[in-house]
Amino acid sequence: MLPTVVIADKLPEDIYGSLLDEAGISFADGTRGDLEALLADNCKGLIVRSKPQVTAELLSKAPYLLIIGRAGTGTDNIDLEAATARGIIVENTPSANTESAADHAMALIYALSRNILGADASVKRGEWERNRYLGTELSGKNLGIIGFGRVGRGVAVRGKSAGMNVLECDPFVDPKVAEELGCRTVGLDELLRASDYVSLHSSLSDENAGMIGKAEFEKMKPAARLINVARGELVDHDALYEVLVSRKIAGAALDTYDEEPYRGKLTELGDLVILTPHLGASTVEAQRRVAEQVTRQIISYIKEGRIENAVNVSIVAPEVKPFASLVERMGYAAGKLAQGPINSVELTCYGELAEVNVRGISTYGLVGLLTEKVNLVNIVNAREIAEGRGIEVSEGTSSAEVDYRSMVCLRVSQTNGEQIILNGMLYEKRGPRIVGFNGYDIEFKPEGTILVTYHEDKLGIVGYIGTTLAKHGINIDTTSLSNEAIEGRKVAVFRINPPASEDALAEIANKKIGIYDVRQITLAPPTSLL
Structure with a gap:
């Protein structure tokens, strides 16, 4: 059969x-x-x-x-x-669906610029009001794109072909990606203030839900228009209704909504807003x-038996699977420590691990790195999301000698030239450990809330930090100190409970006694493993 x-x-x-x-x-x-x-x-x-x-x-x-x-x-x-x-x-x-979604966004921009829907309805009512539907050209106008992944870049290309100046804002994309397309990278505030058309193409996450609300609308030009073919939850629809009614912006076009089918009060605004029923992917x-x-x-x-684009299946070899949790935690830590856009991620395996097929192991590092930055990142879409943000990803092995049976090194390079380098290994009974950080030999467990300090190599520093934490009611579970100093500085890692307050962190960051940097991060458990 x-x-x-x-x-x-x-x-x-x-x-x-x-x-x-x-x-x-x-x-x-x-x-x-x-x-x-x-x-x-x-x-x-x-x-x-x-x-x-x-x-x-x-x-x-x-x-x-x-x-x-x-x-x-x-x-x-x-x-x-x-x-x-x-x-x-x-x-x-x-x-x-990338091309279709980009086409739909651009179609909405054209429709807004020339009042096409309102003019069409007017003629069908038997009217002939040319002055009422006076439009504007796109050439020379500023198109602001928030979210510069595949669809965002597709809209940028279409906007450039229409003679528009394209601004983009995406903290996870290397500005060189925009530069190669003839676009300019700016901050969100500048984009909102300068753009004649603001088009949303961000993935949804807990951090950016409602990212376009009352405060953002107040920064936009009175002649600006908003376009959203990404996720409905990115826009505060109540705030959008208010600015359209009060004519604080010139118009909007939406294809996605926080609830679908959409039955909200934006449907009452006639020519001020174009509403389409989630048609971004609806092309032949x-x-x-x-x-x-x-x-x-x-x-x-x-x-x-070939697996492609699976959303519920691990993709690494059985010998590598035990290291997946470690690599994801390392990626998560690097994502928390990174202070700017990332342009490359490199993962290298050493020792016994270098003798097996490590294909796919870097995907787990990307999952950790991108968690909390985008919504629903997993082992299936992590590489595509990274590629869409201009992040180069490489993985490989090295025959160089290390102090452990197996070790992985994650190197995350930022566009500002800084790097975050983490070495990790697995103890058979004690589990995953970070055993190196930015050139320092230091061992700590990658879980819970940790405090990372850079300080001078002198007596009293660790004691001062401990005393300050105790003063603020914070317990130290474990303390790790780098074995050697680099250029007169050491690194310490404290696993603490509860997390330190801003006041406590500010008090610890005392440059007068030689503490130059303090960073607190909470390392969540791995999410991608089944």
């Missing part, structure tokens, strides 16, 4: 049908028949978009299911925990591209 793939959402049949036929795999249309019955009948693969809810109960009716392919990016409609528990791989297609080309990509991935796994 041939394996079967069930297509549970509307996709171009001429695409998936021909590919599956060629591979010797049968298919069934899950949009017409009894989905549960189809899943029970030798179904090895399931393809969905966003509508079908793939629940634990539904998966229990699919005893032969090996893989779920999401024709798109988000997997909110799939119970990943249930799929993982049943050994079912879940894959998505994260890059198929994008749908055909996503259908082809997801079908090829399903075939690759069923026929060859």
Whole structure:
């Protein structure tokens, strides 16, 4: 009996049908028949978009299911925990919609600049009001792009072709990426004040939810327009309503919302705002591209066991897997310590670890590095997110001798020329340890809240820090001090509980007695391992 793939959402049949036929795999249309019955009948693969809810109960009716392919990016409609528990791989297609999303953003910019929707409706009402719908040219105007990943860069190229001056703001992208496209990197405040059009293309995270609100709107020009085809939660819709009603900005165009379908009060504003029903990926080309990509991935796994774009599967060799948690913690620590945009990440393995296939281990470092900077980073999308921010990633091995059976070195380079270098190793019983930091030999456990200090190599420094922490009611669980001084300075790492207040940190950073830098970071446990 041939394996079967069930297509549970509307996709171009001429695409998936021909590919599956060629591979010797049968298919069934899950949009017409009894989905549960189809899943029970030798179904090895399931393809969905966003509508079908793939629940634990539904998966229990699919005893032969090996893989779920999401024709798109988000997997909110799939119970990943249930799929993982049943050994079912879940894959998505994260890059198929880039061109369509960039096109849609640019179409909204054009529509705003020439009042196209309002003028169209006016003519259809029997009116002929040319003066009312006087537009503006795009050439020479400033286009501000917040979030300079794949879609943001696509909009930049389109804006440049229209003669616009493009400004970009993305703290995780090397300014050289923008420079190569003829764009200028600026801070958020400057972008908001200077731009005639502000287009959002950021990933959503806890840190940037509501990033465009009342304070940001007040910085924008009265003639400015806002465009959002990224995530609805980036914009405070109540604040947007108020500035549109009061004419503090000239207009807005939205394709995404904090709740969908959107039924909010922006629908009452007529020509002041353009609202589209999440159409960024809704083009013939994008749908055909996503259908082809997801079908090829399903075939690759069923026929060859090859995994691509998996969202719930570890990708490293079994011998390397124990080091994944360590590398993620090292990446997380480096991300907390970095004080500027990052342009490269390099991971090198030494000792016994250098003798095995370490392919993919750097992905875990990227997960840690990007956690809290972008939403939903995992072992599947971490590399793509890094690439979208202009971060060069390399991994390899070295035959150089080290003091440990196996060691990994993570080197994170920032655009300001500074580097963060962490060495890590695993004790068989004691677990992961950082054993080197920026050239210093120092050992500490990468968990909890730690205080890192740079100070002169002289007596009394560690005592002063301990006394100050105690004064502020802070316990020291462990203390680690670098073995040797470098240029007369040492590093100390204190694992503390509870975290130190700003007042305590300011008191510790006493340059008069030789303490030159104090940094506090909380190292969360690894999130990507299953």
